[in-house]
Amino acid sequence: MAKIGVFTCWCGENIARHVDVERVAKAIESLPGVHCSMNYKYMCSEPGQSLIIDQIKSLGLTGVVVASCSPHMHLKTFRAAAAQAGVNPYMVEMANIREQCSWVHADKEEATAKAIELIRIAVEKLRHNRPLQPISVPITKKALVIGGGVAGIQAALDIAAAGHEVILVEKEPSVGGKMAGLSETFPTLDCSQCILTPRMVEVNQHPKIRLMTYSEVEKVEGYIGNFSVTIRQKARYVDVNKCTGCGTCWNGCPNKRIPNAFDFNLGNRTAIYIPFPQAVPARPVIDSTRCIHFKNGKCGICEKNCAAGAINFNDEDKLVTEEVGAVVVATGYQLYSIGKEQTNPNISGYGEYGYGKYKDVIDSLQFERLISASGPTGGEPKRPSDGRIPQKIVFIQCVGSRDNAKGVSYCSKICCMYTAKHTMLYKHKVHDGEAHVFYMDIRSGGKKYDEFVRRAIEQDGALYHRGRVSKITEEEIDGVRKLIVRGADTLTGKPVTVEADMVVLACAMTPTDGATALAQKLSVGYDEYGFLSESHPKLRPVETNSAGVFLCGACQGPKDIPESVAQASAAAAKVLVMFSQDQLTREPEIAHVDESLCAACCACVQACPYEAIAIEEVLDRRGNLVKYTSRVNPGLCMGCGTCVAVCPSKSIDLEGFTEEEVYAEIESLL
Amino acid sequence: MEFGYYPGCALHGSSNDYEQSVRACFDKLGVKLSELEDWICCGATAAHSINQKLATALPARNLAIAEKSGCANLLAPCPMCSMELIKARQAIQADEAVREEMSEIVELPVTGATEIVNLIQVFQAIGLDAIKSKVTDSLDRFKPACYYGCLLTRPPKTLRFDDCEHPSSMETILRELGAEPVEWNYKTECCGAGMTLCDPGTVVDLAHKIIANAKKHGANVIVTACPMCQMNLDMRQADVVKKFAESLDMPICYLSDMVGLALGLTPEELGINRHYVALRV
């Protein structure tokens, strides 16, 4: 027989002003199962909690209803108080008579009547609740980090530094990500490679880190603490264990004019190549789509020249399965594509800027390569069409960003800063050159950031025009190809035309191709643009709603390097918190199956968004198959209850929100 | 093949050479044009400068007439008329209240059933192969700069025709007929025809910019599908030459003139002889 105590809170004036608390407490007394009904000014306060604990102990209550604020506010508080007094914490219910009653209904009569009903719902539910125990699951203390850019590198190093094993998976032949291709970094102008390459080497040499480049995550199974991940190691055609990275192969390759994706096609590479000289590991791959040997079986110069015998034309993709306890996603970003060809039907590109039509209209990452000392021009800003040093460059911000009509609605956050940097680096190299910037707003929040932009304008003389550009055309003027840039300066209200030698488009940051496919494998949510969703924008910024999967870097939203690194360390810290336990404890509000009723129809198996339900055999004592049944994996189930809704025999139920409990709630409203 | 035909005021007035060219061309191709019975003016810029409702009602009347006559596809060779008709049609299709209001105003039921097509779309519908099978002369002596102007592609969300920044549908047709279209910069730039009477100074500047660019890129003729563009660039050229002291001598032809020449029609049959700047055939 249930012995329920109901504790109605005044919340100072917050509830009491619009709800007659005394009358409520009185009305509740006579409800079935209610053993005592009290009210107090602040239930959540120390004396308020003591009141509950005392009543439980003195009256031997079996359950507690607190009528006060939202359960999102204080359910945990009251559960803890109940547990302290020896009542199962899941025998605590709350009636939300503040946010959903006293604060939204001015009429005291109505509010009081509603408060009584809300408490009645809670009491009825509680009468049907049963005690639950937290679930324990084992944990594999090894982490998988997906993405070897600066964020992934940081996360891997931090986890490894704490003594745990890490597998770092990178889809390109080298780690380093976008940062490895940048020239210098704002706001300090230190060289990107100089600060990153030591970290790249460290991940490769760390005894606790297993680096898997040229690899991609194929499949993820399991659940928090117990993931089983299948990784595809793409055929490299080079045995990395034999190879010494001497360079004889790529220096001798006759196929030298293949556009290098690492240089965004501004430079060339060979068919057997490392993407850039500082690549880690310094082991080449063969591009089988371009290699002569793969076309006609001839050539094979690299194979002949390789003293280590590391070339293996018969190499194949390999699938490797690894057990890990936590996953960190750090898949980063790419630039919005400006041209006509778009994969997303909502994005139409900027035909008016002539990207792809005019060679000297380039994007900002291409410009980074042009001014990078390790780039295809050795750091000289030669324009792609004819190699001239541009005397006038126009930088256009917000290309694709903040553009609902053709691009994405968000601000890409870093473009204001790197454009200021671009103008400076250009002016440092071409002293008499002109750098024009078309911008809408300058967003330079951050330590030393606005000072940096002002420096570009005040000291380096970048010419900032507040306005967008409408059209770019190419024309030959006095024998030189010029880009006619037609923009506006909204501060003067006048159109501005600049005859430029080169145009650099600061394109929107978008998630990497394939990020959403990966998110689906990991059951992580993502927004309309494909940025992965954190669990809570403020309080759980690196967690996801898929337990044991964490995020960092630009896969979650536009970010600069310091933010990505900070977030990576945060994600690592979260992994380490997990790994500090020997067993994981989870909320028991998950689904369970009454196997005697289950007809194994699979409806729940198909509906479950977490693949937490499987069909399994029920055997008798002698090992004979009795029947099939569905069974919930308590590690995977997140407790959404979709399975309950689809189950035709109602043999699956959700603890904490059982059919019985929910029906009791509704019936209380009769 | 048969199309409804909405000539609009220009083709029955100062640009009757365009009508002559279109009709000659389609006669030769065996395409029948049935002129809309008792059509009225689309209202042009004046209507949407003075009364927005009128700017929908005038085209709506024509749409209603077309619908009543059972016309499925209505050719409006003038892009201004075409755009106004399409805009009205979309407003009518999108909103039942507009449909009802317009039916009441124009005294005929109108639902927007009739599709509006421009000149290029008719050539596309006929098919390049069908046109080529009737070609007698190659256009290989022509290096046309195809000029789309403002309203053939704009507003793109309404018209859904070609690429509004880099259109290429006229080039595709002319290339098939042997001409060598040039790549140039001002395919969709405004020529200022709308101000030809009230602000001739600006018109001359814009016309100069367009014609000079076409010339610079090696064009020997500008091809357009708009009566206003044609007339403006053709008629104002003398003023341009005077103001900029620059010999341009750039004939301005309609797309149908070019197709007609390939089909073996004479300049007289097409009305090309009535242009200001002579086309050397």
Next chain:
Amino acid sequence: MSESPKRLIADVERLAHTQVNDCYQCGKCTAGCPRAGVMDAGPTRLIRLVQTGDVLEAAACESVWQCVSCLTCTTRCPKSVNIAGVVDALRQISVERNITARKYSRTVLFQKEFLRNIRRNGRTNELELVAAWKLVAFFDDWSPFKALADARLGIPMLTRHKLHFKPGSPVKDKAVVRRIFDRCAAKRKSETEQEQD
């Protein structure tokens, strides 16, 4: 009578089928406008004036009539604001309230004459139009030079059979055109009156 800016903004938005607050003043419309160089207030500024409720000030700008309706602004607007439509709405408001910039009163006279011409004939009668316009323009500013300025173009047009003394096939049902005009005018009037109630 001072009018509520809110109501004026609503009127523009209804006529133009657009939301002016979507505009974030990026200037792309001014950048692409073939006329921005000569305008007293470019398209960006016009939209701003509407946003701040200074609709009548916007409607009185010369630029409203300098616009050639080429739609480049609307086409490239990153926020899909129908800028050309706003300009049309401002024109209509300026005509209705008789606040057109003095310099462009001739243009308004021309547009009105154009519509009168259609109302009468169903289609434009070009010669009648040009002649009538020249006459109103003359009475507007008494300048015989302006009145004759385009006569120079008219004569070669006649010789090329481009200008007709007689219009082409006439519209049979001219009465219906008149009724359409009257209904549209009446609808606009009742809409504005309803607004003011």
Next chain:
Amino acid sequence: MENTNTEQAFEPKIIAFVCNWCTYLGADLAGTNRLEYPANIRIIRLPCTGRIDFNLIIKAFEVGADAVLVSGCHPGDCHYNAGNYHARRRWILFRELLDVLGIETERIHFSWISAAEGAKFQKFVTEIVEETRKLGPYRGYQSITHAEER
């Protein structure tokens, strides 16, 4: 005007099934911002709209609801990735079933209200109360069950 009296006397009873992560928090936010709305609504908190079996809705009518409201996260925002899609998909099938049963589908309202949309919650509830007031008390369920008995 003759119905004024009965209309005033009629206070619709509205039962809402909302998800814990979006709409419940949206309702909380309406409270935090003190956005008033009629007191006719009773919220049943569930983890996700995916949990809603349509028997629950029928049950709600059985206990005398005049309208039922179902609200969860926006598409793509579901705390559980896809629960709201499941709810939506089932609703399409269920609506036909309701039509067959003779339950007035205009008494069931679907919406997406996020944790940030307190004002939307207020508006949604207010509108539905008004609408239901106009529709009058729901006697359909009783007539269906009586028909069964006969």
